[in-house]
Amino acid sequence: MIKRLLQCVRQYKRDSILAPVIISGEVLLEVLMPWIMAKIIDNGIDVGDLDYIRNMGFLLILCCIVSLACGAFAGKFAASASAGLARNIRKDMYYNVQNFSFHNIDKFSTASIVTRLTTDVTRIQDAYQMIIRTAVRSPFMLISSVVMAFTINWKMALIFLAAIPILGIGLYMIITHAHPVFERVFKTYDKLNRVVQENLYGIRVVKSFVREEHETKKFKDVSDSIYKDFLFAERVLAFNGPLMQFCAYGCMMLISWFGARLIVLEGETALTTGELTSMFTYTMQILMSLMMLSMIMVMITMSRASAERIVEILDEKPTIHNPQNPLTEVTNGEIEFNGVEFSYSDKAGKPCLSNINLHIKSGQTVGIIGGTGSSKSTLVQMIPRLYDVTKGEVKVAGWDVRNYDLEVLRDSVAMVLQKNVLFSGSIKENLRWGNPDATDEEMIHACELAQAHGFITEFPDGYDTHIEQGGRNVSGGQKQRLCIARALLKKPKILILDDSTSAVDTKTDALIRKAFREEIPDTTKIIIAQRISSVQDADMIIVMDDGKVNAVGTHEELLKTNAIYQEVYTSQMKGGDDDGRTE
Numbered sequence: 382m383i384k385r386l387l388q389c390v391r392q393y394k395r396d397s398i399l400a401p402v403i404i405s406g407e408v409l410l411e412v413l414m415p416w417i418m419a420k421i422i423d424n425g426i427d428v429g430d431l432d433y434i435r436n437m438g439f440l441l442i443l444c445c446i447v448s449l450a451c452g453a454f455a456g457k458f459a460a461s462a463s464a465g466l467a468r469n470i471r472k473d474m475y476y477n478v479q480n481f482s483f484h485n486i487d488k489f490s491t492a493s494i495v496t497r498l499t500t501d502v503t504r505i506q507d508a509y510q511m512i513i514r515t516a517v518r519s520p521f522m523l524i525s526s527v528v529m530a531f532t533i534n535w536k537m538a539l540i541f542l543a544a545i546p547i548l549g550i551g552l553y554m555i556i557t558h559a560h561p562v563f564e565r566v567f568k569t570y571d572k573l574n575r576v577v578q579e580n581l582y583g584i585r586v587v588k589s590f591v592r593e594e595h596e597t598k599k600f601k602d603v604s605d606s607i608y609k610d611f612l613f614a615e616r617v618l619a620f621n622g623p624l625m626q627f628c629a630y631g632c633m634m635l636i637s638w639f640g641a642r643l644i645v646l647e648g649e650t651a652l653t654t655g656e657l658t659s660m661f662t663y664t665m666q667i668l669m670s671l672m673m674l675s676m677i678m679v680m681i682t683m684s685r686a687s688a689e690r691i692v693e694i695l696d697e698k699p700t701i702h703n704p705q706n707p708l709t710e711v712t713n714g715e716i717e718f719n720g721v722e723f724s725y726s727d728k729a730g731k732p733c734l735s736n737i738n739l740h741i742k743s744g745q746t747v748g749i750i751g752g753t754g755s756s757k758s759t760l761v762q763m764i765p766r767l768y769d770v771t772k773g774e775v776k777v778a779g780w781d782v783r784n785y786d787l788e789v790l791r792d793s794v795a796m797v798l799q800k801n802v803l804f805s806g807s808i809k810e811n812l813r814w815g816n817p818d819a820t821d822e823e824m825i826h827a828c829e830l831a832q833a834h835g836f837i838t839e840f841p842d843g844y845d846t847h848i849e850q851g852g853r854n855v856s857g858g859q860k861q862r863l864c865i866a867r868a869l870l871k872k873p874k875i876l877i878l879d880d881s882t883s884a885v886d887t888k889t890d891a892l893i894r895k896a897f898r899e900e901i902p903d904t905t906k907i908i909i910a911q912r913i914s915s916v917q918d919a920d921m922i923i924v925m926d927d928g929k930v931n932a933v934g935t936h937e938e939l940l941k942t943n944a945i946y947q948e949v950y951t952s953q954m955k956g957g958d959d960d961g962r963t964e
Contacts, residue, residue, distance in 0.1 A: 382692050386466075386505065389473055393465035400458040401517035407451035408518055410444045412525040415662035417441045419533075422655030455514060463510035467502050474498055474694045482701035483767050487725070489694070492575035497694055500570060501687035508684035516677050523670035526663045533656045533663075534643075540635045541667050544628040551624045552675050556682045559617045564686040566610040573603045582851075621675050629668040636664055701766055707786035711793035712778045713743040714874040714905030716764060720773035723759065732771065733759050734928050741921070743778075743874075746898070746906045748916025750949065751925030757909045758799065760925065761877045764907075765794040777875070795868035797881035801860045803852030808837060809844045811863060815870030827869040830896040832889050833862035857884035865893065875905045887914055894918060913953050922946070 390397055417437055425434035478486075478494060530538040580587060580596050587596055640660060643652045652660075721737035733756045741747050749757050762768050763775045766782050774781045782790055795815070803811050812824050819827075824844065828834040836859055840846040852860045861884050868876060876897075882890045894915070897906055910916050917936040924932040924945050932943040939946040 382688055385692050385695060386470070386688060389469040390462070390466055391469055393462045393469075396458040396462035396465065397513055400455050400462060400513045403451050403455040403458065404514055404518045405521055407448050407455060408521045408525060410448040410451070411666070412522065412529055412663075414441060414444050414448075415659040415666075416529060417444065418662070419653070419655035419659040422658060423653045424655075427654070459510050459514040462513060463506045466509050467506035470502050470505065470691060470695075471498055474502075474691065477695060477697065477699075480699045480702075481697065482699050482769075483762070484700045484725075484769075485697055488697070490571060490575060492573075492578055493571040493690075494694070495578075496567070496570045496574050497687075497690050501567065501690050504684045504687040505691065508680050511677055511680050515673050519670040519673040519677065522666055523674070526666040526670065530660060530663045530667070533660060534652055537636055537639050537643075537652075537660060540632050540639070541664075544632055544668075545671075548624065548628055548671055548675065551620070552678055555617055555620055555675075556678055559614050559679070560682045560685060562610050562614040562617070563683050564689075566607055566614070567686050567690060569603060569607050569610065573600075573607060576600050576603055618679055621679060625668070625672045625675060628671070629665075632664050632668060633661070636660055701769055701787070703787055704784055707789070708780055708784050709786050709789050711785065711789060711874050714741075714793075714903070715743040715776075715778050716741040716875065716905060717776040717779075718760075718763070718773070719776070721763065721770050721775060722772035723763065723768065723770050725768075732928065734763075734770075737773070737930055739923065739930065739933070741905060741907070743905055744903045745920045746894075746908065746918070748919035748922040749907065749909045749925060750911070750913070750916055750922060750946070751931070752945075754927075755925040756928040757925050758879050759928075761796070761879060761907055761909065764875060764877065765791045765796065792871065793874040794877065795871045795873035795875070796877045797861070797864045797868045797879060799880050801852070801857075801864045801881065803848050803855070803860055803863060805848060805850040807842075807845050807847055808840075808863065811848055812844075812867050812870060815867040816872070819870050823870060824866070827866040828862075830869055830893070830900055831862045831866035832885075832892050832896070833859070833866050836862075858886075858889070861885060862889075862893075869901070873904060875907070876901070877907045877909075879909045880911060882908075882915060883911065887912070890915055913950050 417440060421434055421437045421441070424430065425437060474494075474497065527538065527541055530541065576596075576599050580600070587593060640652055640657045716739070718737045718739040721734055722732045723734040724732045737760065749760065751757050759768075763770055764777065764782065766785075766787060769783065774783075776782065777785070777790065777793075804814070809821075809824065812827070813819055815827075816823070821844070825834060828837060837844055837846070848854065852863070855863070861881050865878065865881060882893060885893070890912075891914070894908075897904075898918075908916055908919065913936075916922050919936070921933060922936060922939055923930060924939065924943055926945055931945055932939055934942070940950060
């Protein structure tokens, strides 16, 4: 885990190395200063040697200035290294998520990924800064101060060794009790983010059903859970302060008692006044180092759970990837399904798709119809490899889709999904998702085909009209038509409309289909719909039922031979003429 995170340091290795090196210089100077003060007291003040006091005083001031400069530079480099590490971790996580297949994404909730990219990375940043600065300073200070203390009087220095086991046992107990709580609380953070995200995304539904109190209670329950976990963890960590103070003041009392006893009983031959003063300073340095070490252990305990969650994302391997020597061109829109089976999970008892055998010629218009849960959307997601088949093969232009370069394949297949997504920005910016280099004339033509040009020109700013996040300032039908136009700008070999005209009226739907027939005859068009009128003019209609192909044929053939199609037609087309076409 640590090795994986350190791979993200990269260009900040220099700062990560300079920070502890400069800190070491600062520590050496700080340890030297009490020794200089002892010499000033013993060899200067006690004997009245002003020149000695002046010279050593200048040396002490110089040490202070250099130590201050070292501390400032070390802080600068540590901040740069920790911020850079956090930047690289976020970048690597985000890039890896972009490469995830739908199967990978299904393993992590959106709220969990957001928490890992924000809260967890911030904790790692804080911990790393403390590690390369304080985690170097404290042990080095501790060892140097103990060595100096033993140099002055080894008997009194044994007091420090007696305090270390007490601190060690106390810290071990604190950490073992606090870490499981932090692991649990970060998972609860995911739930909190999910509650907030769902509430904000569905705020219109919440208000229309007057469920504000219910949503407030949901948030309060999760928030209270986090509060209780943190309260318990902080109570455990709170023992760190009293433990440190007990050891610090205990050492101070013992040194005062033993030091005074040595001076009184044995005179300054055993311990001078300056040495006793420096022992007090070294005592504080040692105990402060131990206190900082305990804080580091607490920080590492808190960040360990975050590190584990981050590495989960970094180590997740995309289940769909490019083959060796991939095909770099899709020549046409011919599609074949040969013995296809698919399951979302290996643990699923029944496949979502089974025994799918289809052949769609390039340029055909194909309708797919079926009840809710019949796996219509799942079927078309096999074509651009949003998922890979469990068994069998899907071919495009005569080649298994797994042989194509992913970018090339998906660039040749345009999908307009059930859930229409627009991004914040102008209409032009949203349309250029389909083709970043599209000209204004190409955008206008695509919008005309999608029957979107009319309502766009009615906006005061036309194609420069700002779209709010999620397309909240346009209607459902307008959003669908903009998404269709965006897909058309790709000039795809295969165009898939997954129930993407459900929010437009039948007249507009018919105009869109007419434009497709006349303007893009060579593009294979797959239309998933609930309405018979949306697919009845298709060259071929596929009836799906329970993950299987129930029937394939034209509108007239299915109307005569297929019970499911007849049932849908009867429920929707009452009042139509005999051949199934409405007036």
